[in-house]
Amino acid sequence: MNSANLTRDEVSARARALEVIGYRVELDLSGAPDLSQPGFATVTTVEFTATEPQTWLDFLGPSVEVVTVNGTAVPVEFDGARIRLRELAERNVVTVTATGAYSRSGEGLHRFHDPADGQTYLYTQYEPADARRVFACFEQPDLKAPFTFRVTAPAGWLVVSNQAAEDATLDGGRQTVTFAPTLPISTYLTAVVAGPYHRVESSWTRGDLTVLLGVLCRASLAGHLDADEIVEVTAQGLDFYAEHFEYPYPFGKYDQVFVPEYNLGAMENPGCVTFTESYVFRGKATAAQHQRRANTILHEMAHMWFGDLVTMRWWDDLWLKESFADYMGALACAEATEFTDAWVAFANGRKAWAYSQDQLPTTHPVVADIVDLQAAKLNFDGITYAKGASVLKQLVAYVGSDAFFAGARRYFRDHAFGNTTLSDLLDALERESGRDLRDWSRAWLQTTGVSTIHYDGAALVQSDPRPHRIAVGCYDFDRSGALVRVDQVALDLVDERTPVEMPPAALTLINDEDRTYAKVRLDERSLATAERSLDKVADPLARGLIWSALWNACRDGELAVSRYLDAVRAFAPSEQNVSLLSVIVGNAYFAVDHYVPEAQRAARWREWLDTAWSAMSAAAPGSGEQLTWARTVAGPAAHDDSRAAEIRALLDGAGAAPVGLELDPDLRWALWRALATVGRADAADLDGELARDDSAAGRTAWLGALAARPDPAVKAETWRRIFADRGLSNDQLDALIGGFGAGGRRDLTARFDDDYFAALEAVWSGRSIEIARRIVIGLFPLADSLGSVDRWLSSRADAPAALRRLVIERRDHLARDLRVRATNTGA
Structure with a gap:
């Protein structure tokens, strides 16, 4: 048995036997700036009651030096993941002295060295079960307790945790900071951030409650931190949730820290929320980027109630926090901030993710059956x-x-401050609504799959029938030529076929206003109207739903990919909703890369590159649309070199950039990587760009661009580093994987297919799940047949379930690619 992979049954038994009274965690991080030191001292004292004479503490670290139980040193029984405790009393105090390891994978206590100024930064990331990489604990969400952190760090560093500091002492070049005890929270929600972070302070007040606000980032990014906007959105969110939840924010202060090399968009540690620093924009950002950041801020804030205050008992009910935070983030964004069209982005971005996932053979109910931690990790x-x-x-x-x-x-x-299951939530909603929600729960939370709804002229017909409360919009042209809604029919769908007589209209839009979860198809008349006049649809949400219908029909093989791409070329250049535009151009790239038959692909890349270049040149100077199209150019330019000279002239300053276009560092790197991928930029060119942008982001981009060069020796060395270099961070690994597959050059990468399948099990057992997941997904060979993957699956029935799930999902995506290409041959 893998002792690091905790199962639901064993932790449930442990929860029945224990009650945790509190933790005191002492970390010595004073040696962190010395990168030759791989680890840190960690001492945990945990007080708990027990009804059984033995149990275990979880810890993933190099060593455990001392264990004391009720004041007596006991033999250390540590297998690398569990510390066995025996001869327990009814009430116990256990102290564990151990050594933890700094992380480069974003799991546990991550250490980052900033090349811009030589400074070192630390932050923790634990979800779902990596607190045990930093301190010994009972690593499960239903053993909540107060935590007191005492952190020793270099003098001059800012040290932050869930609660405010109670005491700080200096001893030469070291400081020791003791934080106030937290309220009862789960282990995965604790946090420590330490380093020479730049901090901006503010506050929020409502009635008698004042919350101190902090916005933090690396010192070298301080000039790019638009803290005023972040604070504004934060205050708007706190107002919104205070009004709607009527439960005061319970966790004292509210710090938001933007951290490097992050695995997630953000994490809801109470009082110390962490975010990817990609939300600190190094150049001009579109309204869509600002909206995504606002949505994420509000998503994490919703977790202070849904997830932190009330926490799921086990990861089966992960949805009790994530589904609610996703919904509340969009709702608060639309109703409390300037980003009033947040539901447009949700309908075309987030729901597209769900539709794709729900059609995989590994789909699962919203309320999932999570038997262990490896399964939990993959259910985010x-x-x-x-x-x-x-x-x-x-x-x-x-x-x-x-x-x-x-x-x-x-x-x-x-x-x-407790833990719940689905039943607890349904009980509360039923009491307040007066409705029986058990049938609704069975239909929506405890089933899998997505319905597809179409109108056959006499009835609405749905596959995989479910109860839908739905609206159907009737759109026609007004006197100005705009397509506007002239009528709407609201109805409930339950059966496979629901008779309805729709008023005549140029375009009939099922699921108008995006009220339900379902794919929809356009009838022939509506499709013809959309293909002629999609840009005339005045409402951005309706426009987005039409785009969503076209995309789902394309990826299901029911709409020719050529028709989808023709619609994109015709209407995307005039799209002014940048959130919607970003989704459209991303889907267009994916369609050419995956769904266009090989024989037609070169022509489509050339066509898409010309479209993006022309749209960039024609867009309003300085607009979000212009920036979006400039970024879009880099995609097809990595497959077609017809604009390479013009792109190089932009980068070298020899050619005039479109008026108003800012060639910020990230855009420059995207264009350089495109040139490198088609063999139009060499190592010296990339080294020159690195000299211009010798930042952490610049070095990572440089690594990926070097790996993108179309040279067999480069691909071989990149492959070797991915598997052999354990010093790579998560971001560096991603850069190498992305560079390895850049341009879809199967002539350069196909020879590694057998090596990939041969290495899978060793990667899974020998690397952390976060790193292994990136390798399994990122290097999966996009071959022209399913033979190799089917042979691996049939011969590895006993491989870990989580690994098989990833491979099965990759296989299904590839099968869809091949199937849709076949339907488009000759199209």
Whole structure:
């Protein structure tokens, strides 16, 4: 048995036997700036009651030196993941002295060295179960307890945790900071951040409650930190949740820290939220980027209630926090900030993720069956986040907004600082709404799959029938030529076929206003109208739903990819909703790369590159559309070199950039990598760009661009480093993997296919799950047949379930590619 992979059954038994009274965690991080020191001292004292004479503490680290139980040193029984405790009393105090290892994978205590100024930065990331990489603990969400952190770090560093500092002492070049005890929280929600971070302070007040706000980032990024906007969105969110939840923010202060080499978008550590520093924009950012950041801020803030105050008992009910945070983030963004069209981005971005995930053979119910931690890690997916949020949006329509929020308030009051399951939430909502939600739960939370709905002229017909509360919009041309809604029919769908007589209209839009979770098809008349006049649809949400219908039909092989790409070329250049435009151009790239038959692909790349170049040149100077199209150019330019000279002239300053276009560092690197991929930039060119942008982001981009060069020796060395270099960070690994496959050059990468399948099990057993997942997904060979993957799956029935799940999902994506290409041959 893999002792690091905790199972639901064993931790449930441990929870029945224990009650944790509190933790005191002491970390000595004073040696962190010395990169030759791989680890740090960690001392945990945990007090708990026990009804069984033995149990175990979880710890993943190099060594455990001393264990004391109730004041007596005991033999250390440590297998690399578990510390066995024996002869326990009814009430116990256990102290573990150990050595932890700094992380380069974003799991545990991550250490980052900033090449811009030589400074060192630390931060923790634990979800779902990596607190045990930093301190010994009972690593499961239902053993909540107060935590007191005492951190020793270099003098001059800023040290931050979930609570405010209570005491700080200096001893030469070291400081020791003791933080106030937290309220009862789960292990995965604790946090420590330390380093010479730049900090901006503010506060938020409502009634008698004042919350101190902090916004932090690396010192070398301080000039790019737009803290005022972040604070504004934060205050708007706190106002929104205070009004709707009627439960005061419970965790004292509210720091938001933007950290390097992050594995996630953000993490909801109470009082110390961490974000990817890609949200600190190094150049001009589009409105869509600002909206995504605002949405993420509000998503994490919703977790302070859904997830932190009330926490799921085990990862089966991960949706109890993630689905709600995804829904609340979009809702608060639309209703409390300037980004009032947040549901447009949700409908075309988040829901597309859910639709894709829900059609895989490994799909699962929103309320999932999570047997162990490896399964939990892989369930942070489009079902748990976006499908769950979509279903909640329908639930709000079903019970009414007032009843929904009343139920949420009851849920917080009844279960504050506790752990819950699906039944607890349904009980609260049923009490407030007066509705029986068990049938709704069975239909939406405990099943899999996505319905597809179309109108056959007499009825709405749905596959995989479910209950939908839906609207159908009738759109026609007004006197100005705009396509506007002239009528709407609202109805409930339950059966496979629901008779309805729709008023005649130029375009009939099923799921108008995006009320339910379902794919929709356009009837022939509506499709013809869309292909002629999609740019005339005035409402951006309706326009987005039409684009979504076209994309789903394309990826299902029911709409020729040529028709989809023709619609993109015709209408995307005039699209002014940048969130929607970003999704459209991303889908177009994917369609050419995956769905266009090989014989037609070169022509389509050339066509898409010309479209993007022309749209960039014609866009309003300095607009978000111009920047989006400039970024889009880099995609097809990595497959077609017809614009290489013009791109190089832009980068060298020899050619005039479109008026208003800012060639920021990230855009420059994207264009340089495109040139490198088609053999039009060499190592000296890339070294020159690195000299211009010798930052952490610059070095990572340089690494990926070097790996993208179309040279067999380069590919071989990149492959070797991916598997052999254990010093690579998560971001560096991603850069190498991306560079290895850049340009889709199967003539250069196919020879590694057998090596990939031969290495899978060793990668899974020998690397952390985060790193292994990146390798398994990123290097999966996009071959022209399923033979190799099918042979591996048939011969590895006993491989770890989580590994098989990843390979099965990659196989299904490849099977879809091949199937859709076949339907488009000759199209």
